[in-house]
Amino acid sequence: MELKIDRRVKKTKLSLKRAYLELIEQYSEQEITVSMIAQYADLNRATFYAHYSNKEEFLEEALCELLEGLREAVLSPFEDNNRINVNTLAPxxxxxxxxxxxxxxxxxxxxxxxxxxxxxxEELFYYIFSKDILIEMKSTMGKINYDMFLHYQSKATLGLIFYWIQGNFQYPAKFMMDQLTIFSNTQVINLKKI
Known part of the structure; x- marks a missing residue:
């Protein structure tokens, strides 16, 4: 019996999330209400409130699930290897x-x-590369402060990801992967005034 309930709960929550995704493509966040989400999911408000106390809790659960999925995806190449070369496209x-x-x-x-x-x-990226994965590096210029490097690298990677999201994913993932790899392996030679 408990398995049936779990399936129903998962199905209900999935319906609510799908409804929200459809609504956010049509309305601003401020315009979307719990009633709209429930109505789009073909459920009533009471069903929404049986699972979430408010819209913020609903969004928080969606974010936590998304971030945990991303963490698992980033760590998945390490299931069979404990070291990955990043001079080419890194897994x-x-x-x-x-x-x-x-x-x-x-x-x-x-x-x-x-x-x-x-x-x-940003916190997730910092956590992964400070607790789960160690970035091995060398520099001919001097000693690297690992904590500062993590912040620098995380911000650079996230800047590219946010650019991609803001542009509503105008480029395919493969192009974005290639660009990040190129950027990471590019040496700046000079700065020139225009």
Missing amino acids: TTVQIFEYIEYNKRIFYALYNSHSDFEKRL
């Missing part, structure tokens, strides 16, 4: 962009509706 880069492209509707929706979306994505 972690592939996983990041493929996961985002596959879930682009929810990424776009949360980017536009969850007030802490950018901050939480």
